[in-house]
Amino acid sequence: MIKLYGHELSGNSYKVKLMLSLLSLDYEWIKVDLMAGAHKQPDFLALNPFGQVPVLIDGNMVLADAQAILVYLARQYGQEQWLPLEAEPMSRAIRWLSTTAGEVRQGPEAARLYHLFKATSINLERANQKSEFILTQLNNHLAEREWLELEHPTIADVAVFPYVALAPDGKIDLTPYPHVLAWIDRVKLLPGFVGMIGIEQPMTV
CATH class of the missing domain: 1.20.1050.10 (Glutathione S-transferase Yfyf (Class Pi); Chain A, domain 2)
Structure with a gap:
C-alpha cells in the first residue's frame, strides 16, 4: 500500500492527499510532527535528507517533494488528462x-x-x-x-x-x-x- 508521510497543516502534504483522493487511491497516512521536530530526526532524514514533508512510499520507491509526487501519481496511476505525454x-x-x-x-x-x-x-x-x-x-x-x-x-x-x-x-x-x-x-x-x-x-x- 502507498504510504504518505506528512502533516495536517502542510499545504504540500495536502496537495498529495488531494491527488490520491482524486485518483481514488488507497494509502496509509503517517503524521510527521513538525512542531516536535520529527522531520529533523534520523529516521525521517533517511527518507528525505532535506527534512521536508511530504514523502511518498510506493512499494520500494521513496519519493520526496510535492510537485515531483504529483507527476509520479499522474503518470503511474492517472489518465492522460492529469499530465499529457505530448x-x-x-x-x-x-x-x-x-x-x-x-x-x-x-x-x-x-x-x-x-x-x-x-x-x-x-x-x-x-x-x-x-x-x-x-x-x-x-x-x-x-x-x-x-x-x-x-x-x-x-x-x-x-x-x-x-x-x-x-x-x-x-x-x-x-x-x-x-x-x-x-x-x-x-x-x-x-x-x-x-x-x-x-x-x-x-x-x-
Missing part, C-alpha cells in the same frame, strides 16, 4: 508546478507561514507584494478559462490550489480576485475532492 500540453501543465515553487511559495505560502506559524524571519511586505502579483496573474489567466491549462483539470490545478485557497490564513483577501474564487469553487466540486484545515469541503444538498 510535449506542448505537458509543458503547459509543468509550467504551473514551477509557479507553485516560485511565486506561490514566495507569496501566499510565505504570508501563511508568517501569520499561522509565526515565521518572523519572513519578509511580510515582500510576501504580500508577491501575493498580489501572482493572484492578479491567476485572476487574469482564469478570466476566460475554467482550468489553468488544457480546458480540464490537471496536476497544474492540484499544485497551485492549496496555498492559493489557504491565502486567508496569511491575511490575504481573495475577494478582489473573483476568477480565482470561482476556480477554487470548481476544484472543490471535482469528484473525490477532500478538504483540509482552512479549506472546507463544499456543502452538499
